[in-house]
Amino acid sequence: MFDFASLTFADIAPFIAIGFAAQLIDGALGMAFGVISQTLLITIGVPPASASASVHLVEVFTTGASGASHIAHRNVDWSLFWRLVPFGVAGGVAGAYLLSNIDASAAKPFVLVYLSAVGVILLVKSIRWGEPRFADPKTTRPLALVGGFLDAAGGGGWGPVVTSNLLVQGGDPRKIIGTVNSAEFLLALSVSITFLLTLGLEAFTIATVGLIVGGVAAAPIGAHLVKRVKARMLLGAVALVIIATSAYGIVQAWPIL
Numbered sequence: 001m002f003d004f005a006s007l008t009f010a011d012i013a014p015f016i017a018i019g020f021a022a023q024l025i026d027g028a029l030g031m032a033f034g035v036i037s038q039t040l041l042i043t044i045g046v047p048p049a050s051a052s053a054s055v056h057l058v059e060v061f062t063t064g065a066s067g068a069s070h071i072a073h074r075n076v077d078w079s080l081f082w083r084l085v086p087f088g089v090a091g092g093v094a095g096a097y098l099l100s101n102i103d104a105s106a107a108k109p110f111v112l113v114y115l116s117a118v119g120v121i122l123l124v125k126s127i128r129w130g131e132p133r134f135a136d137p138k139t140t141r142p143l144a145l146v147g148g149f150l151d152a153a154g155g156g157g158w159g160p161v162v163t164s165n166l167l168v169q170g171g172d173p174r175k176i177i178g179t180v181n182s183a184e185f186l187l188a189l190s191v192s193i194t195f196l197l198t199l200g201l202e203a204f205t206i207a208t209v210g211l212i213v214g215g216v217a218a219a220p221i222g223a224h225l226v227k228r229v230k231a232r233m234l235l236g237a238v239a240l241v242i243i244a245t246s247a248y249g250i251v252q253a254w255p256i257l
Helices: 009-029 033-043 048-072 078-101 105-127 141-155 158-168 173-199 207-228 231-253
Strands: none
Touching (some): 009 048, 009 173, 009 231, 033 158, 033 231, 048 078, 048 173, 048 207, 078 158, 141 158, 141 173, 158 173, 173 207, 173 231
């Protein structure tokens, strides 16, 4: 655990910038905060379990601010919200416990390949977009369970897995992004508590403070953008973010490619 008394602005400024940029993308597209911030922490040498613990603690603050903003802008489908939350929390707690005890990263490259394919499907849908016809997603509970598990065990899986699959099922991009982002608050809270109980306070790094400051500052902006941007553009932007982050993850996991 870091010492607050010894922190300077120079120590946390880079993480403030990263937290702001990552949350701006996450709030507007329903994904990428965990992927960006956790990848950074692991790159600078933070162990995967500690990185995930730090990111989820940050997300308690950022998703709380983002969720409140999405609610204020009426971007949340409450029926979908309550279908996602219980199963997302259950998957997240299981994933956090697993990561605290064993290395669960072996499956990550295969998940990334799957997400890349989903990103391509969404991109094609956005290009061929005609009159907007939205449908209530039917497959939600198993999706939330898997998304919550991968988010805690693999790092940053909730948004890419859940948001992308709900959009493939024909959901309204504005409502899907707002709902998934808001539901993530309860997921992040449950995962953070699990990491706290299994790893203790020493799991949280100095980057946590900067990511919280930057992320909370950006949260209201992302929610406002979702309300203003056209559904077709949101869908295309989500597709591009999924493809880019998944491709980067695949290269990192399989450097021989």
